Amino acid sequence: MSLAPYLATRPWLRNLLKPVASWYANAASYRQLGLHYDDLISEENEDVQRALKRLTPKESYDRVFRLRRATQLSLQQKILPREAWTKPQDDVAYVSQLLAAVEAEAKEREDLDTIVPLKAH
Template structure:
C-alpha cells in the first residue's frame, strides 16, 4: 500500500501550492537524498510484497541503476560524505519510476479483490 498523500488536495488550491512550495524545497534539500545521487523512489522500502512485485517489473537497466544508486549512497553514508555538486540528482531527473508501477499493482489488487468478492445475482430463467 502506498503512503497517504495530499497531492490532489494541494493541487486544487493554488494559494496552498504557493505556500507549501518553499517548505517542500527546503525539506527535499534537507533530506540530502539528491546530494547522494538518489531519486525519491529509491527511498521506498522493499519490505512490502507489492514493492517487491513492482521491483520485479522494472526493466533490467532501471533495476541496475536503482541498485547502483542505493549502493553508492550507502557507501557515501558510511564515509559521511556527499557527492560533488555536479553529480547530485537534479530535480528534473528525479522522476517517479517505481511509484506508477506500484500504483498499478495496487489497482490490480483492488480489482482482484472486487472480482473475488463478487456475488452472483440470482436470475429468473
C-alpha cells in the same frame, strides 16, 4: 489520505508550499547521496516487489547502482560532490507509478474474488 488532490485544485496554496517542499527535499539529504525519492521506498512490501520487477533493465540497474553508492557513502560518512547530487528535475517518480498500477490491480483482483453471485428467483 493525500493532500495532493486538495493542492492540485488550489494553485495559490501549491505555489506557497513549493519552497517549503524544496527545502525539505534538500534537508532530507537523499539527493546529496545521488538517490531519487523513489529509491527510498521500502522493498519489504509484496506490491513494491512486483512493481520493481516491472522496471526496465536499465532502470533496475540504475536503482541498484544508486543504492549501493549511497550505502558506500554512508559507511564512509561522505556525500557526493555538489555536481553529482541528484537535481530536482531528475528526481522523477519511476516506481510510484508502477506501484499505483500494481495496487490497483490487486484491488481489482480482490474485488473480483469476493463477488457474490445473485440467485435468480
